[in-house]
Amino acid sequence: MGQTIIEKILSTHSGQEVYANDIVVAGVDFVMGQDGTSPLAIRAFGEMGGKEVFDREKVAFVIDHSSPSPNEGVSALHKLMREFSRAKGFRLYDIGEGVCHQLVPESGMVGPGCLVIGADSHTCTYGALNAFSTGVGSTDLAAGLISGRMWFKVPGTIKFVLNGVLPPGVFSKDLILHLIGDVTADGATYMSAEYTGDAVSALSVEGRFTIANMAVEMGAKAGLMEADDKTFSWLARYTGRKFEPARADRDAVYAAIKEYDISALEPQVARPHRVDNVCPVGEVAGTPIQQAVIGTCTNGRLEDLGIAADILRGKRINGDVRLIVAPASKRVLLDAMREGIIQDLVEAGAAVVTPGCGPCVGTHNGVPSDGENVISTANRNFKGRMGNSNAFIYLASPATVAASALAGVISDPREFF
Amino acid sequence: MRFFGKAHKFGDDVNTDYIISGKYKFKTLDMKELAKHVMEDLDPDFYKKISGGDFIVAGSNFGCGSSREQAPLAIRNAGISAVLAKSFARIFYRNCINTGLPVVECDTGLIDGGDMIEVDLAGGIILNKTRELEIPVKPLPGVMIKILNDGGLVPHFRKYGGFNLD
Ligand code: SF4
Numbered sequence: 001m002g003q004t005i006i007e008k009i010l011s012t013h014s015g016q017e018v019y020a021n022d023i024v025v026a027g028v029d030f031v032m033g034q035d036g037t038s039p040l041a042i043r044a045f046g047e048m049g050g051k052e053v054f055d056r057e058k059v060a061f062v063i064d065h066s067s068p069s070p071n072e073g074v075s076a077l078h079k080l081m082r083e084f085s086r087a088k089g090f091r092l093y094d095i096g097e098g099v100c101h102q103l104v105p106e107s108g109m110v111g112p113g114c115l116v117i118g119a120d121s122h123t124c125t126y127g128a129l130n131a132f133s134t135g136v137g138s139t140d141l142a143a144g145l146i147s148g149r150m151w152f153k154v155p156g157t158i159k160f161v162l163n164g165v166l167p168p169g170v171f172s173k174d175l176i177l178h179l180i181g182d183v184t185a186d187g188a189t190y191m192s193a194e195y196t197g198d199a200v201s202a203l204s205v206e207g208r209f210t211i212a213n214m215a216v217e218m219g220a221k222a223g224l225m226e227a228d229d230k231t232f233s234w235l236a237r238y239t240g241r242k243f244e245p246a247r248a249d250r251d252a253v254y255a256a257i258k259e260y261d262i263s264a265l266e267p268q269v270a271r272p273h274r275v276d277n278v279c280p281v282g283e284v285a286g287t288p289i290q291q292a293v294i295g296t297c298t299n300g301r302l303e304d305l306g307i308a309a310d311i312l313r314g315k316r317i318n319g320d321v322r323l324i325v326a327p328a329s330k331r332v333l334l335d336a337m338r339e340g341i342i343q344d345l346v347e348a349g350a351a352v353v354t355p356g357c358g359p360c361v362g363t364h365n366g367v368p369s370d371g372e373n374v375i376s377t378a379n380r381n382f383k384g385r386m387g388n389s390n391a392f393i394y395l396a397s398p399a400t401v402a403a404s405a406l407a408g409v410i411s412d413p414r415e416f417f
Numbered sequence: 418m419r420f421f422g423k424a425h426k427f428g429d430d431v432n433t434d435y436i437i438s439g440k441y442k443f444k445t446l447d448m449k450e451l452a453k454h455v456m457e458d459l460d461p462d463f464y465k466k467i468s469g470g471d472f473i474v475a476g477s478n479f480g481c482g483s484s485r486e487q488a489p490l491a492i493r494n495a496g497i498s499a500v501l502a503k504s505f506a507r508i509f510y511r512n513c514i515n516t517g518l519p520v521v522e523c524d525t526g527l528i529d530g531g532d533m534i535e536v537d538l539a540g541g542i543i544l545n546k547t548r549e550l551e552i553p554v555k556p557l558p559g560v561m562i563k564i565l566n567d568g569g570l571v572p573h574f575r576k577y578g579g580f581n582l583d
Contacts, residue, residue, distance in 0.1 A: 023560050025580050036443050040486055043446065048574035066443050073444035121484040121508055137486035137512035139570045147579045151560055185430050186478035190507050219478065221507055274430065361439040361483075382434040382482065384458040389438075 098329025108239025181278025326358025480509025
């Protein structure tokens with residue numbers, strides 16, 4: 001019987017042929033924790049009787065969510081992480097290195113056919129590299145650190161066939177927002193998503209990360225793509241390691257197949273306070289904004305910063321808007337400096353903050369005030385997400401955010417393309 | 418495991434930022450402290466309204482959003498005995514089982530806020546005492562029952578030194 005991508009990966013990692021709804025205990029290729037989830041995992045590790053991590057090379061901690069520390073409570077938790085990783089002899093990415101979901105792919109440890117768990121819900125991002133990677137909580141993280149294994153229910157798969165060519169000024173972020181608006185926030189709960197079609201092939205690997213990243217916003221356990229030449233040349237920049245890609249069989253069984261032609265897609269915006277509250281930009285154009293954010297694990301890569309810089313170069317953002325830029329990693333920041341992108345953004349009025357999560361999760365780096373509107377390239381706009389439950393968050397592509405920062409109101413970026 | 422208490426009703430898609438906001442959870446490992454802020458963005462006084470043993474009763478996709486395990490821990494430390502919902506987001510669901518917070522999938526349309534509820538986990542029965550109704554429950558997968566029976570994943574690992582789910 002034919003298998004989906006996720007059925008293939010869970011079969012190779014559990015040593016048996018498995019299909020949707022089977023329960024497996026599988027070996028994992030990489031385990032990641034960040035500073036919001038690792039401290040509880042360290043506690044559970046001790047309580048479980050853990051001595052060493054299963055493989056020092058296959059484990060990493062990242063300090064990215066509140067980085068550098070904004071207060072002494074966080075500082076104590078960061079210290080705990082540093083001491084634990086030093087004692088166990090595995091890698092910790094400290095402040096300034098970047099967001100976990102950029103650093104794990106950049107590490108070269110994760111690629112096609114791999115199985116990865118991370119104690120962060122957007123771990124699904126590496127699905128863009130054909131890895132089954134998924135978010136778990138702190139106790140599962142501790143179990144993974146000790147045993148190098150994890151139990152899974154093999155999910156059914158929804159296949160998204162994306163055809164057509166994205167129009168100028170419309171990006172992978174608009175595409176995934178559109179899909180989430182269509183299937184809703186729980187439309188793929190307990191399922192895996194597979195994205196395929198010529199629109200996916202045409203995207204850069206960076207653009208693909210944006211789509212895989214937001215699979216969890218429709219409830220999915222994973223968002224997977226097949227590996228192609230672009231995947232391998234992207235990986236070759238970071239590692240010489242060989243991977244075994246997982247391809248879906250022609251006769252694989254899907255829970256649903258959804259086809260889209262994206263040739264007429266407009267820029268999309270998710271309105272407060274739900275990620276599936278999506279509309280074309282025209283419906284909210286003219287809404288005043290006080291803060292704009294470009295960054296996060298969804299859209300903080302070089303391509304994203306470059307798109308924003310192309311719009312802002314030689315101009316000044318609106319005087320009533322604060323623009324915050326958080327590069328996804330130190331490497332992204334360095335590349336963006338080399339290419340003059342950071343210069344352009346700063347001259348246009350951007351405040352560049354430490355590579356990491358930036359203001360995404362409301363711990364620091366730009367908490368909005370009561371009644372303010374924020375437009376952001378992040379993946380969540382829940383009430384209170386950025387640290388103030390009386391603020392309103394709109395989600396959009398880097399182009400839409402840059403165009404809006406310039407105008408001071410939510411704006412259609414297509415006039416710049 | 419048998420519980421009796423009052424239903425506190427919430428809607429669909431209650432996310433983990435609502436259950437416990439990121440601005441608190443990054444600061445401390447003191448779950449009693451976090452518990453005071455549970456559901457604060459939906460109901461600022463919620464913590465004060467809980468009597469020990471009460472239930473959170475919600476619609477579909479409860480616990481969507483981040484992987485923070487502080488969400489089930491804050492709920493449990495606030496004195497809630499179980500969460501009943503039409504469906505749960507998957508990471509939250511796993512986290513509940515792993516940390517020993519009972520979660521029950523059932524038709525919560527049959528429960529109003531303030532109803533008195535009895536939950537018998539072993540028997541798989543929910544009784545709405547106020548409306549004199551018996552509500553069918555969707556059974557948990559076998560692996561989850563094993564982990565819950567051990568008291569969560571931590572005691573499971575302590576007992577077996579690893580996964581023992583066959
Ligand atoms: S950037 Fe935002 S969504 Fe991504 S890992 Fe950090 S807090 Fe989570």
